[in-house]
Amino acid sequence: MSTTVHGDLAAGAPRTAKAEGTLDNVAAAFGQAAVVAIIFNTLLAWVKDAYDPLNTFMAHLTGHHWITHGLADLAVFFGLGFYLMSRPSTWNGKNLVVAIAVACIAGGGGLALWFVVT
């Protein structure tokens, strides 16, 4: 499968900052929010699994700890995303791409490791 990049770059456009592109405020804000929400998800899973009163409290809030957990993740994602939208992004777009990848690997690996060990 060809991975050739088509479009302006393939047409020989100069590799200027505009051609390379950056993430606009909305994409950058929700990208940062996704990084935080993914890490938050793993940390919350660790803490509630290690500390029963939190698990019980979360179950009490919605009827099941897992429902509360999911809603908390989405609240972090949307809350932080909308908050960051109104602020200029301090992240370089490419760093944010790397941060998403690292968060997915660390978050997923952290969950698997936790449930192997405990």
Next chain:
Amino acid sequence: MSDIVLFAHPTFGVLGMVAAVWVFVETLNASEANQARIRMAAYATTACIVLAWLLGGYWYTTFYAPEKAIILKGPWPWAHDFFMETKEHLFFIPLILAIYLPIVATRKLASNATARAMVLVVSGFVVLNALAIEGAGAVINHGVKIAFVHSGVKGSE
């Protein structure tokens, strides 16, 4: 009703994964011509993964408890202790990514290398997570089955 919900959950998970593969492949060849298809596939990914979450969540919180007890009494208790515990929390990662995907996929990908890289990473991790979760679901299902076989319930073998 329980079985319909149970089978609809991985079905939408697989459809979401296929839609994410579609986004990935289209983005490798991003141009003005396929921008609309990328956008449509990104929305399809979101819709399918959100439906998989809602259906799986409803089944998990309503019907799973008796199956958990069966698994824990069987020879594969780790089908719950490791696979279900990891799966139920891991699921939130592709959920967040699937919701984020159309936000970045609706940018002008043909002329924006950073947005293109972001879409490739996000859709790629949706696929990898979905594969892991589908595999974990199969192990959990087999954990119940093997517990019945082990218990000697007539006809289970």
